[in-house]
Amino acid sequence: MNAQTLPVNVVTYDVSIETRDDGSMLVRSDSELPPYATKMTDKLEYWAATAPDRVMVAQRTEDKHHWETVTYAEALEKVKHLSQYLLNQNLCAERPVVILSGNSISHLLVGLAAMYVGIPYSPISTAYSLISTDFGKLRYIVEKLTPGLVFVENLGPFRDAIDAVMPSDCRVLAYEADHGVDDFSFDLSLFSDAVNTPVTDEVVSANAAVNGDTIAKLLFTSGSTGMPKGVINTQRMICANQEMIATYLNFVHQQPPVLCDWLPWNHTFGGNKNTGMVIYNGGSLYIDGGKPVPKGIAETVANLREIAPTIYFNVPKGYELLVKELKQHPDMAKVFFSNLQVLFYAGAGLAQHVWDELMELSVQYTGHKVPILTGLGATETAPSAMFTSIEESASGVVGVPVPGVQLKLVPNQGKLEVRVKGVSVMPGYWRDEVQTAKAFDEEGFYCLGDALKFIDEEKPSRGFYFDGRVSEDFKLDTGTWVSVGTLKAHMIHEFAPYIQDVVIVGRDRGFISALVFPDFEHCRHLIDSEEGTLSLEQIVNHAAVRQVFNDHLASMAEKSTGSSTRIQSLVLQSEPADIDAHEMTDKGSLNSNAVISNRADIVNDIYSATPSAQVITL
Template identity: 60%
Template structure:
């Protein structure tokens, strides 16, 4: 099988399995974790000295050209900004753990510079989802975060879109820094400083004195969970978490130490995937980060494609929806496909399962342009785990497979309702939640393992080295009124894959009922392709169109034929014509569905699914 792939140096770490009398299992790698620095900006200093002229970060300017900063230039600007941050006072207090920095805007060179400067001198910062400021109408989640943080400084690239949010939730005495402000500075009451002032500050010995005090336990950043089960929690990220996790990653993906990675990446920095794994991978290994302002949507994907005309990544990270759109565009644009695959060593996905037809298409494209497949990898992690906790091997990588624990990480498997609940302990695990002792205490078991809430299943228990498969969220599982357990995660994945490409996500109903139903969030773009002259129809019309209904009647019948019993037999289905709502907590800013919130908010649809005489919108087996 490996002969089909381009050769790539990915380590194969042997594991040991310790089985206890109560059924609990401990799994860890035998190999020890390598050495790592105490703070992430030590890597910036290292590469600025070793490769001062290598591009560290680049972003496309509005006029179309790339604005690049070398490692030497990046370190110089980080020191200047750090000095300015050390000089800030709010009510006589310096910036620090009591007064961290809140970053409201998305990925940018300036965002990166502020974050590196803050970490360099031991000031915690928090990158906050842009959606909480610009899409939310009540600023509920943003207000909760700001109240919890008590920031001493707010940063935004372009002040204009964030004025309403700042005025609504930020205290008037908290200073604001922005790169672009136009007339927006007149719309806020807060003290304002232009970002250019920070860059013009002369760094003094105080910067390196502060950096010398930063250690492994220093709080580097606060990442807020996506709020899929309530209000976001502030996950403490220490310097040790960031650095140890990067050593864990390079301990698996050894090739990043052989050739500095080149990334062109859009993944948002308020999430651990983009902000910790990807950004820090570049800094840790002396690579180059090209910031992609595109997104995995039919419109914004073209920004990504324009960037890929210029930059050939060595590793490419994306979510499944992004890869689906990429496949279509790469087939249509051979010049971009040639560039994309020219230096590519590995692809990686997370956030959801990657549909097999998309995976197969990527393999076909890789073979077409390079002669061999490019490994597609994945794993398992969370905001609380740094994120990388488990990675797949090239041999076993498949949708739903999560692999084995990284060096320095051990997992505990607990028998729970017929499943193996997974808990994680290691050097990259958060010490807890910001200013929330109660939630922190509940997050760990008596041995200090973080309770992830997921379940795993051996690919082959007689061969533990093959790794594990994701077996759903323990908290989402429920029983039918017959007492039969329903594994929501596995069922959800099966339905999405079987109904591809028409289903974007779904919610499973049936707790304490006699049968299962699903509420489908459709992929409207693909759904519309089922209907001729679809421009004249609303989304609601499309969802109820006879041709669409006919397709889903066939799909629900096919799934029923493949079912093995009531735990995976879907008898009714509704296609939702209203997308999940952020303000109603139905969806997180990263697109994860909150199952319980959807079921609660749309209780009328649930009742319709279980009515003796359902409405016409219900598709029945």
């Protein structure tokens, strides 16, 4: 492909490195972070004055035929009325706002209203209310927060969760409450009443008291290594990080971003990075009610037929599905690429075949290769700490630190563990001194748990590769270290598209094995359609499926360089990961420790003297 990369104003900077006597290195940008807003709602006020009639946020109407829109001027007016309503409920950091429902205009307005008057709010994964059957994680979070008010878009689906876990003195605010309210034991307000609350000078005074140290949000981690932790997000963290992002994606100063985005707001990627980018830079957010799953992609396709994003964000699995739709729907592809400046992914590595297909499509519809970018960060870093340059962007590259962030690279088990310090790093976890103390080293650097590797040690400004998570790595009984993150990514790439996720096992064992969670839809395609509908157990035990996995296992083994990269066996899991058993986070990622613990009988079978027929072995 000889096409040139689309010229886009994306700015990355040279870095300086200080090597210490203990072998650790400090890495920082050579540029300073420009001044940034004191609080996010300052930007709301600015754009309400500068571009009052510009659409700030939009979502499909219930019939899906039209877009309901809210301009910046309308948003600020609604936020002030909602702020007064929240103040009337005597809410504070000890009695914050909890939002149980997903992305919506009313969700965003309630969150901004809380931020406007300095009341922390916490958007919670809908999975904890709607998928979980025991409400275990939701109960844990609610007990940690002690909320004074809970908001839901529609009371009906969330009533069981509210009845089960909310304190009796917690008021409920609902956009809709169509049924089941006659015997509802909680005090209930409707959004339509709250948004018309008369505004007093109390709102002005409360807004004036908000500063950079004021808690804006309490975002809970996904719980991939235990129960979710409440990350304190201050106004300074969020605003500084938005300035870092705008300094990097510099074209947003000339072209306010237009997003069509599905990413959930209870996560920092969608809730801080994407939504924050729109408001900070006076852009427009079109809420995509679709999901990157076969049953949810249709709504995304419909939205992208109408909305031309300037930046598009997704996770790798979402891009894999999107590529298929772009190929099948040229009308959508034409709109999608018409104003697109950048494609951005996060959460995992982007498979090379998906990368290549995106490049081919972008050239087909624009004549240029649209840059594909990523970075590295965490909920604890608000989230962005590193970004790739256009020139060095490739699968596995995470770039260099942004201005305002300093990295510390610490030698650890043959890798360089990365730690982070800066104005966008959290002050700690909410009501959890023990976990807060564990999160920071003696110099106040947040321990990210990830490892990095230089692209070129002689030219550090070229950036870094992601080198796995240090906390997941283990030794075989020979003392050989296994880089789990690297091996996992390699396996998913080699077995594509038949693997959804995988847990690598072998700690203190003689060889590496894997618990594989198949992509059942792709595996079904390997089976003769005349055999009819098969159960998940029948799919994983089908000879055609097992043969494909056996072939891929052998192929991967041929490319291995030794015991640390050679996967000797695998077991296909017919039972999906269980969110109530903590095997799966709300993001859909696996908690490896919980999977291994809950499925100990399978692991024991793998390493027994005579493994069962379930184990596919080289």
